[in-house]
Amino acid sequence: HIWPMVPLTTIHTHIIHPGLLYMFLVVGETGVPGGNLHRHGENMQTPHRKAPSRWELNPGPSSCEARALTAALRSCLSVGNNISSIPADAFNGILNLEWINLKKNRLTTAGIHPHAFRELKFLTRLYLDGNLLETIPSGLPSTLQELKINENHLQEIQDTSLKGLNGLVTLELEGNRLSEGSVAHGAFSDLDLLYLRLGRNHFRAVPQGLPPTLQELYLEHNRIEEISETVFNQTQSLTLISLRNNRLEETRIAPMAWIHHRSLESLDLSHNDLHLVPSFLPQSLVHLVLVGNRIERIPGYVFAHMSPGLEYLYLSYNRLDGEGFEPESFFGTYSSMVELCLDHNQLLNVPSGINEMSNLHFLRLNDNKIRYRLALNSLCDPGLNGEGTLVALRLDNNFIDPDTISPSAFSCVRAPSSVVLKPQHEAKKQPRRQHV
Numbered sequence: 246h247i248w249p250m251v252p253l254t255t256i257h258t259h260i261i262h263p264g265l266l267y268m269f270l271v272v273g274e275t276g277v278p279g280g281n282l283h284r285h286g287e288n289m290q291t292p293h294r295k296a297p298s299r300w301e302l303n304p305g306p307s308s309c310e311a312r313a314l315t316a317a318l319r320s321c322l323s324v325g326n327n328i329s330s331i332p333a334d335a336f337n338g339i340l341n342l343e344w345i346n347l348k349k350n351r352l353t354t355a356g357i358h359p360h361a362f363r364e365l366k367f368l369t370r371l372y373l374d375g376n377l378l379e380t381i382p383s384g385l386p387s388t389l390q391e392l393k394i395n396e397n398h399l400q401e402i403q404d405t406s407l408k409g410l411n412g413l414v415t416l417e418l419e420g421n422r423l424s425e426g427s428v429a430h431g432a433f434s435d436l437d438l439l440y441l442r443l444g445r446n447h448f449r450a451v452p453q454g455l456p457p458t459l460q461e462l463y464l465e466h467n468r469i470e471e472i473s474e475t476v477f478n479q480t481q482s483l484t485l486i487s488l489r490n491n492r493l494e495e496t497r498i499a500p501m502a503w504i505h506h507r508s509l510e511s512l513d514l515s516h517n518d519l520h521l522v523p524s525f526l527p528q529s530l531v532h533l534v535l536v537g538n539r540i541e542r543i544p545g546y547v548f549a550h551m552s553p554g555l556e557y558l559y560l561s562y563n564r565l566d567g568e569g570f571e572p573e574s575f576f577g578t579y580s581s582m583v584e585l586c587l588d589h590n591q592l593l594n595v596p597s598g599i600n601e602m603s604n605l606h607f608l609r610l611n612d613n614k615i616r617y618r619l620a621l622n623s624l625c626d627p628g629l630n631g632e633g634t635l636v637a638l639r640l641d642n643n644f645i646d647p648d649t650i651s652p653s654a655f656s657c658v659r660a661p662s663s664v665v666l667k668p669q670h671e672a673k674k675q676p677r678r679q680h681v
Contacts, residue, residue, distance in 0.1 A: 319367075320344040330356030336365055343367050349375035359384040373397070374417075381406040389413055395442075396420040401427040408435055417442040419463075430454040443467070444487075451476045461485040465513075468492055474499035477506065485511040489534070493517040500525045504550075514538070515559070522547050522560075532557045536586075539564055545573035554581025561586045561609070567593040580604060588612050588639065595623035600657075606636045611665070615643040616672060619650055625657035633657040639665045644672045 321342055328350040335358075336342060342365055352373065362368065362385055369390040373382070378397040385392070387409050399421035406429075407413070413436050423446040430453050433441075437458045444465040451464065451472060457479045469491040477483065483506060493514060502525070503509060509527040515536040522535065522543045528550050540563040548555050555578050565587065575582070575598035584607040585599070592613035599608070600622055608624075624638070635658040647666050658664055 318342065320346070322346045323350070325349040327351050329353065331358060331361040333358040333360040335361055340364055341367055344370040344372075346370075346372040347376070348372050352376040352378060354378050354380045354382065357382045362386055369412075385410060387411060391415040393417040394421070399423055402429060402432040404429045404431045404434075406432060410436060413438060415440040419444040419446070421446055424448055425450045425452050428452045428454075455480050458482055460508075463487045464491070466490045470494075471497035472499055472502045474501045477503050481506060481508065483509050485509075487511075487513040488517070489513045489515040491517050493519065495519050495521055495523040498523050498525075503527045526551070528552055530555055534559045535563070536560070537562045540569075541565060542569045543571070543574040545571035546576050548575065549573075549577035551577055551581075554578055556581050556583045558582065558584070559586045560590070562589045565590040565592060566614075570596040570598075572597055574598060575602070578602065583607070585609070595619065597623075600624055600626040603634065605634055605657075608635060608637070609639045610643070611639040612642040615640065615645055619645065619654050624654060627653065627656060633659045635659060635663065637663050637665075641665045641667055642670065644670050 318339055319341060321336075321339070321344070324346060325348070328347065329352060331352070345362075345365075345368065353376075357378075359382075362371070362382070365386050366388060368386050368388055371385070371389060371391070372393045374393050374395040374397070376394075376397050378394060379400055381394065381399070381402065389410055390412055392410070392413060392415070395417050396419070399418060400423070402418075402423065407416075416436075416438055419442050423443065425448050432452075433454055433456045436456050438456045439458060439460045441455070441459055441461070442463040443452070444463050444467070446467055448464060448467040448469055450469060453476065455462070455477070459480050460482055462480075462483060462485070465487055466489075469488060470493065472488075472493070486503075486509065494517070503512075504525040504527060506527045507529050509529055511532040511534075512527065512530055513532075513534040514523070515534045515538070517538055519535065519538040519540055520542075521540055524544060524547055526533065526547070530551055533555060536559050540560060543560075543565070558578070574596065579598070579601045580603055582602045582605050585602070585605060586607075586609040587596070588609040589612045592610065592615055594615055595610065599605070619640075625633075625635075633656065635655075638655070638658055645666065647669070650666075655661070655664055
């Protein structure tokens with residue numbers, strides 16, 4: 246008998262039990278369990294796995310037929326239904342499951358039996374986003390590698406909440422009600438996590454006790470006001486920290502917080518309350534994102550200690566003007582800088598030091614107040630021999646008169662078409678003085 250396939254979102258139930266579970270089983274696997282487990286954040290994202298393209302609806306097989314049907318099943322998908330509870334025997338007969346996706350239901354902590362997932366010895370991925378959980382469910386199998394409980398009502402993580410999950414690689418708890426006071430100091434102590442997402446919570450400080458194996462930490466859209474001197478002491482494997490959309494000021498970042506980290510390459514401090522580029526940045530830094538702050542100044546030698554050197558610097562949408570730079574502001578980046586964004590500031594001229602960047606490929610100076618004619622050597626140093634390195638240069642939406650620019654001003658640009666000069670704002674003409 247052939248049964249029509251209907252979208253799973255049209256099926257509504259309040260409880261998962263063995264008789265109904267067959268209606269939510271996905272036939273086949275949509276990805277390699279454990280492969281590409283982490284997901285990058287804003288400015289660093291990778292595509293999600295494709296949704297299952299084929300699944301089958303079986304209205305009621307006999308027990309023998311059910312065993313044959315479910316023996317090879319690896320994935321269970323029920324997204325956007327009204328499931329509110331999972332009894333102890335919900336997954337009986339389908340113990341080979343590797344991936345369970347129960348996003349956007351009405352699951353509560355009390356509604357999930359402590360033994361519901363216990364016998365799933367092959368389960369590596371569990372998605373519980375968009376439910377009503379107040380705590381992390383107990384009895385999760387030690388085989389889990391990826392656990393997502395985003396957009397729930399989580400209020401605390403106890404010392405025992407994640408105990409036994411020694412294989413966990415990715416943990417996502419974004420969009421909950423967690424704070425530094427509600428996360429126990431030993432909550433992550435037994436874990437070998439690589440990727441941790443705690444964005445959109447209520448943290449005022451970075452939580453203590455982060456696992457030493459951690460490589461990527463996301464804490465966007467919290468209320469973090471300070472970075473203490475010891476909070477990253479045990480996380481020397483970190484390669485990326487995202488603290489965008491918090492309340493950080495440069496005076497609240499401890500000098501020794503991360504300067505000696507040798508693996509930390511990417512740091513996102515955009516949309517905070519910074520007034521100048523922070524000192525004592527990680528010496529291994531490659532990417533630095535400072536977009537949307539109130540930065541007015543880049544101190545001299547602030548990048549000088551970095552090795553091999555900063556390559557990507559994003560300072561768009563700040564308050565930099567002609568007095569915000571020192572001759573040594575970019576010292577240490579002359580041979581390393583690849584991309585520099587200074588657009589949407591209040592610059593009156595091209596900052597000094599840019600013409601010494603011998604490896605610069607992308608430069609954005611658009612939407613500033615750069616006026617009239619460009620100084621001949623402000624962008625390109627005529628003493629640097631060899632092929633031009635600039636691939637893209639934006640100078641539009643300033644007050645530059647293109648007719649006054651010498652062709653040699655762009656000698657370091659690979660192609661004339663790579664320069665964006667139009668449109669420009671028209672400078673207001675000063676009224677002529679009348680002689681009496």
